[in-house]
Amino acid sequence: MEQPKGFINTQFPAHVCKLNKAIYGLKQAPRAWFHRLSLFLLENGFSCSRADPSLFVYNRDSRMMYLLVYVYVDDIILTGNHRSTIDSFITVLHNEFAIKDLGKLNYFLGLEVTYTQNGIFLNQSKYALDILTRAKMLDAKPAPTPLSTNVSFVSTVTLFPDATFYRSIVGALQYLTITRPDISYAVNQVSQYLHAPTTTHFQEVKRILRYLKGTLAFGLHYTRPTTTSLLGYSDADWARCLETRRSTYGYSIFLGGNLISWSxxxxxTVARSSCESEYRAMANTAAEIVWITHLLQELHALPPNRPTILCDNQSAIFLTQNAVAHKRAKHIDLDYHFLRELVNAGKLATKFVPTKLQVADIFTKSLPSSQFNVFRNMLRVGPPPFSLQGMLDNSYSLHIIYVLIFFIL
Structure with a gap:
């Protein structure tokens, strides 16, 4: 530590400044800012969510407000069902902090929000364009799918010469999956070799970029739902990894027909049978659904019907509905059996779905283009309902989106 140039005290040149409060650039600054803001919100009638500590809920006299804080850049999104209540709170917030109301939510850290006639459209077109520019793939030939059907990921001795560049592109693709669930499986596969990428792995990354080149404007469509049912699709591909023989699993959760969570x-661990891998996948899906139900309950928007998980494995469904000992389930960790308890308690339902309708299949393996397009449409990933030509270079006001809030109001 040393005194900054131009402010050196000649009498005490070895002294340094004593920090009386947190300032920007230090690790404790976001924590101090969030603590100061949360105390103010609690004093003004908000309650902090236990499911998501960055979410605050106001509920008085049927007037609702939801406030979400993005701590690291001090951005806040505020929404509610009563305009005058929102305006009055913004005034109170402005009197306490030096804030600026940037108006309607449009753009934040690569996430673009467009309002349609019956909902919203989320995409990251400008961010995807920046990735293609960085990778020098703007003139690449588009590919129909993120991965070819015969691809196999294994480690080889031919290492990629620029591992830092590989990690940079893959890291950017990970952030792109916020609005592009159709590339989640492909990005998951190439992310497993960040420690020692090979030339073959980089070719698969280029394949993902070629797919993005042809679907640059694609994003997620959300419409105001007529029903608020919570539905989850769970799937697993047994022993997918050729090196570890571990299974790949995925899930997609819909609220009122709109995709809100996926993985x-x-x-x-290695599964001894397809039944075991599917059962473990359903348990992970159930854990996510439980968290979502807690969040919806705090938002005062919990659906009246119990959530449902759809799986295409009859044996796994049997294990969830029958509390009996079975040789296939002897070795499964006990904590996975909480799924069975949720079903027996009537808090969760499990049902069978045919493989051709198992949309979570897109998160477990590479598919042919025809089947891939069907599942992509079921996820409601597609082109915007308007032309994005000429819009990618525009600048928008900074905000952040919290998808679940839109469906409630």
Whole structure:
């Protein structure tokens, strides 16, 4: 530590400044800012969500307000069902802090929000364009799918010469999956070799970029739902990894027909059967659904019907509905059986779905283009309902979106 140039005290040149409060650039600054803001919100009638500590809920006299804080850049999104209540609170907030109301939500950190006639459209077109520019793939030939059907990911001795560049592109693709669930499986696969990428792995990354080149303006469509049912699709591909023989699982959760949560991951342990891998996948899906129900309950928007998980494996469904000992389930960790308890308690339902309608299949394996397009449409990923030509270079006001809030209001 040393005194900054131009402000050196000649009498005490070895002294340094004593920090009396947190300032920008230090690790404790976001924590101090969030603590100061949360105390103010609690004093003004908000309650902090236990499911998401960055979410605050105001509920008085049927007047609702939801406030979400993005701590690291001090951005706040505020919405509610009563305009005058929102305006009055913004005035109170402005008197306490030096804030600026940027108006309607449009753009934040690569996330673009467009309002349609019956909902919203989320995409990251400008961010995807920046990735293609960085990778020098703007003139690449588009590909119909993120991965070819015969691809196999294994480690080889031919290492990619620029591992830092590989990690940079893959890291950017991970952020792109916020609005592009159709590339989640492909990004998950190439992310498993960040420690030692090979030339073959980089070719698969280029394949993902070629797919993005042809679907640059694609994003997620959300419409105001007529029903608020919570539905989850769970799937697993047994022993997908050729090196570890671990299974890949995925899930997609819909609220009123709108996709709100999805995942594509490798299971931490080896499964002895497809039934076991599917059962573990359903347990992970159930854990996500439980968290979503807690969040919806705090938002005062919990659907009246119990959530449902759809799976295409009859044996796994049998294990969830029958509390009996079975040789296939002897070795499964006990904590996975909380799924069975939720079903027996009537808090969750499990049902069978044919494989051709199992939309979570897109998160577990590479598919042919025809089937891939069907599942992509079921996820409601597609082109915008308007032309984006000429809009990618525009600048928008900074905000952040919290998708669940839109469906409630």
């Amino acid at each position: 594509a991951k490798k299971q931490p």
